[in-house]
Amino acid sequence: MSLLDLRDVAVSYDGRRAVHGVSLSVEPGEVVAVVGESGSGKTTTAHAIIGLLPGNASVDAGTIHFGPPGRRLDLTGWSDRRLRSVRGARIGLVPQDPANSLDPVKTVGAQIGEVLRVHGQRDRRRIRGRVLDLLARVGLPDPETRARQYPHELSGGMRQRVLIAIAVALRPELVIADEPTSALDVTVQRRVLDLIDDLRAEYGTAMLLVTHDLGVAAGRSDRLVVMKDGRVVEQGPTAGVLAAPEAGYTRRLLGDAPALSARPFRDPPPAARPAITVRDLVKEFRVGRRAFRAVDGVSFEVARGTTHALVGESGSGKTTTARMIVRFARPTSGKVTIAGAPDGRDFRRHVQLVHQNPYGSLDPRQSIGEIVAEPLRNFGLGDRAARRARVAELLDRVALPRDVLTRRPRELSGGQRQRVAIARALAAGPEVLVLDEAVSALDVTVQARILDLLERLQHDLGLTYLFISHDLAVVRQISHTVSVMSEGRIVETGTTRQVFTEPRHDYTRELLAAIPERVR
Amino acid sequence: MTRHLLSRAGQAALVLWAAFTASYVLLQLLPGDSILIKFQNPELGLSPQQIAEIRAHYAAGSPLADYVSTLAGFLTGRLGYSIDTGAPVVERLAEALPETARLASAAFLLAVLIAVAIAFAASYSRTSWLRGALLSVPSLFISVPAFWLGILLIQIFSFRLKLVPVIGGSELQQLVLPVLTLAVPISAPIAQVLARAIDHVYAQPFVPVVEAKGATRWWVLWRHVARNAVLPTLTVAGLTLGELIAGSVVTETVFGRAGLGRLTEQAVNAQDTPVMLAVVVLAAAVFVLVSLIVDVLFPILDPRLKAAA
Numbered sequence: 144m145s146l147l148d149l150r151d152v153a154v155s156y157d158g159r160r161a162v163h164g165v166s167l168s169v170e171p172g173e174v175v176a177v178v179g180e181s182g183s184g185k186t187t188t189a190h191a192i193i194g195l196l197p198g199n200a201s202v203d204a205g206t207i208h209f210g211p212p213g214r215r216l217d218l219t220g221w222s223d224r225r226l227r228s229v230r231g232a233r234i235g236l237v238p239q240d241p242a243n244s245l246d247p248v249k250t251v252g253a254q255i256g257e258v259l260r261v262h263g264q265r266d267r268r269r270i271r272g273r274v275l276d277l278l279a280r281v282g283l284p285d286p287e288t289r290a291r292q293y294p295h296e297l298s299g300g301m302r303q304r305v306l307i308a309i310a311v312a313l314r315p316e317l318v319i320a321d322e323p324t325s326a327l328d329v330t331v332q333r334r335v336l337d338l339i340d341d342l343r344a345e346y347g348t349a350m351l352l353v354t355h356d357l358g359v360a361a362g363r364s365d366r367l368v369v370m371k372d373g374r375v376v377e378q379g380p381t382a383g384v385l386a387a388p389e390a391g392y393t394r395r396l397l398g399d400a401p402a403l404s405a406r407p408f409r410d411p412p413p414a415a416r417p418a419i420t421v422r423d424l425v426k427e428f429r430v431g432r433r434a435f436r437a438v439d440g441v442s443f444e445v446a447r448g449t450t451h452a453l454v455g456e457s458g459s460g461k462t463t464t465a466r467m468i469v470r471f472a473r474p475t476s477g478k479v480t481i482a483g484a485p486d487g488r489d490f491r492r493h494v495q496l497v498h499q500n501p502y503g504s505l506d507p508r509q510s511i512g513e514i515v516a517e518p519l520r521n522f523g524l525g526d527r528a529a530r531r532a533r534v535a536e537l538l539d540r541v542a543l544p545r546d547v548l549t550r551r552p553r554e555l556s557g558g559q560r561q562r563v564a565i566a567r568a569l570a571a572g573p574e575v576l577v578l579d580e581a582v583s584a585l586d587v588t589v590q591a592r593i594l595d596l597l598e599r600l601q602h603d604l605g606l607t608y609l610f611i612s613h614d615l616a617v618v619r620q621i622s623h624t625v626s627v628m629s630e631g632r633i634v635e636t637g638t639t640r641q642v643f644t645e646p647r648h649d650y651t652r653e654l655l656a657a658i659p660e661r662v663r
Numbered sequence: 664m665t666r667h668l669l670s671r672a673g674q675a676a677l678v679l680w681a682a683f684t685a686s687y688v689l690l691q692l693l694p695g696d697s698i699l700i701k702f703q704n705p706e707l708g709l710s711p712q713q714i715a716e717i718r719a720h721y722a723a724g725s726p727l728a729d730y731v732s733t734l735a736g737f738l739t740g741r742l743g744y745s746i747d748t749g750a751p752v753v754e755r756l757a758e759a760l761p762e763t764a765r766l767a768s769a770a771f772l773l774a775v776l777i778a779v780a781i782a783f784a785a786s787y788s789r790t791s792w793l794r795g796a797l798l799s800v801p802s803l804f805i806s807v808p809a810f811w812l813g814i815l816l817i818q819i820f821s822f823r824l825k826l827v828p829v830i831g832g833s834e835l836q837q838l839v840l841p842v843l844t845l846a847v848p849i850s851a852p853i854a855q856v857l858a859r860a861i862d863h864v865y866a867q868p869f870v871p872v873v874e875a876k877g878a879t880r881w882w883v884l885w886r887h888v889a890r891n892a893v894l895p896t897l898t899v900a901g902l903t904l905g906e907l908i909a910g911s912v913v914t915e916t917v918f919g920r921a922g923l924g925r926l927t928e929q930a931v932n933a934q935d936t937p938v939m940l941a942v943v944v945l946a947a948a949v950f951v952l953v954s955l956i957v958d959v960l961f962p963i964l965d966p967r968l969k970a971a972a
Contacts, residue, residue, distance in 0.1 A: 231876035231878075240868050245872070248967075309872070
């Protein structure tokens, strides 16, 4: 008999159905991964189990049973008051965003001890002892110090370890992990997932793993539940679903996931002239009285018409390098040469930047037509009619329908917005595009379409790309050459094929080992 | 930390000096003066020449020398003499200050209580109309004029219900209505900011994590949400504390209490410059002191600010 049983669970937000009759079950000690893209209802389903839906949401139908035989509970329609005895004690939660999931004004120790206190533990000494045990168990060195620290004094990975300690403190039978590692760097992600696996094995805890990352789901789960638009489209043993997906949507998802589909490498064309040359680039920031080198002697070349990827984890200096190349920041020393780029304002006609966040980089008050035409107006290119024709041409290029012209950014999806941002970057006819995590915020199927679009544009217009990313699977797919950055330095440069198949530097090997297996 | 504190104290001294200078200049520029107001009454039968002599008796010399000697006096605690009554300004302040301090501190405490009650009740209530009603209370409070509220309270509680005697009565009875009059308008901004801060904190991702530990609604509100919401509220509370002195002018006049507010009102009517100057500098000192305290409290309440300070 299964530990958790959802039958035909339906959830609505303000009367609008978001989850339509989801049924799934989790056996004791089993890991079930719920995968799907944003808006698929996976997080809503998970939160419905412990009654943590926002105020405007309600479970309208279905049943939720939890517990081993004999102690079986029907959680359906339980009041908040009754659910509290289950939350934390029998079902733990590992949340999505370690940066903001801990109370900033309480110490780490107090927040771990809190779950014990909530469930009736009163003895201060015993709580303290247990907190220190837990901190040590989740792999944080020097638990005594950690317990007294505040969340902002810990790194993202350490905070997620603290949140895991909270989730497992009372040895629950089930842990709901909601995108537990999506906000973490790959190497950290791997260590955190390993920790969760160890703890599960030790305590025999079952896990409902909610994730958008098929690579994570493939490597860590026994069974897979694929969701789309609030419905389960397919479920079964993970290996079986991956090997022989039945639903068309699952097949598309697997095909689009860069981590799971090993495409051929893009080898650079022989002997192209360099479009971007970076020599000994250094950027120092002053922190108090000390100087901090964010970029420390970076040199590389990008051949015309190719894609060069700059990969690294957060804090590696890749974005600072990109900002100096597009002249948003002045180098402390070193030189960036972009072949054929004029000085002054016209530099921006030659070099353009596409940002990570398609929600923040578009003015919400402008129409799409105005947004795409803005560079043309700024540079005084063409008259009204010519500009209108150019905007229409650009929308065609990025495969957006004409009727988006008069719409506002909020009416578009994330993928459509990123297409708008690309169209705007292309408006003044640049030869170099710097793409800063340009596809990182997008769902895999959307991401795959944007990557296809970028490849086609490069082919048609002869563009040179500098592709900044933390995601090695994406980098493998789009780039000809790669530089791996760590702590402000480039540790390895080469063709994508070389770097991925014969990594020479230990850090590159560690990065590659951290991405899910299929690619390797 | 100590360096930060020292520089803040230096800034505070600078602000006080600027407040003193600005009000000194403004008071000198006022048309007419206290000597005219006091001695021009025809019944006294003084000639313009005699008035000029009196003026010469009070004035010390050039405007700059005057300013310097007054500033030196303030720095050493000699605030001069009231032109109206001839008593030392220090004495008049010392008489009025305790009354106002009692009124103001009681009113501030009550205002904070009212604000916390409104904000907590609004965020705790699950019915949306009740929440809406509670959240509109501060707007109502802030638009009530103090003199009108004071008169209304006297009408209801003293004349109609006869709960509080108009004249006489114990110290506590005399304090109740003025405190209420003063507290209601200043509770409004505190309540508004606190309610908004509570809403903001509730939207933070750490709140569902606390709920997932099995905490009760009250536990979440009291131990996490309120603790975080205090920070923005403290700033506003500090500002309103300074406003209390201005508020006490009207309240003390309506209730006929002898305090700093009454003293201000009399000094303005009589154009009693030394008293007015002293009151302005005192008010500025309270403002500066309170914001200094708020500054010191901030890093204690929010550990993230310790590194920044």
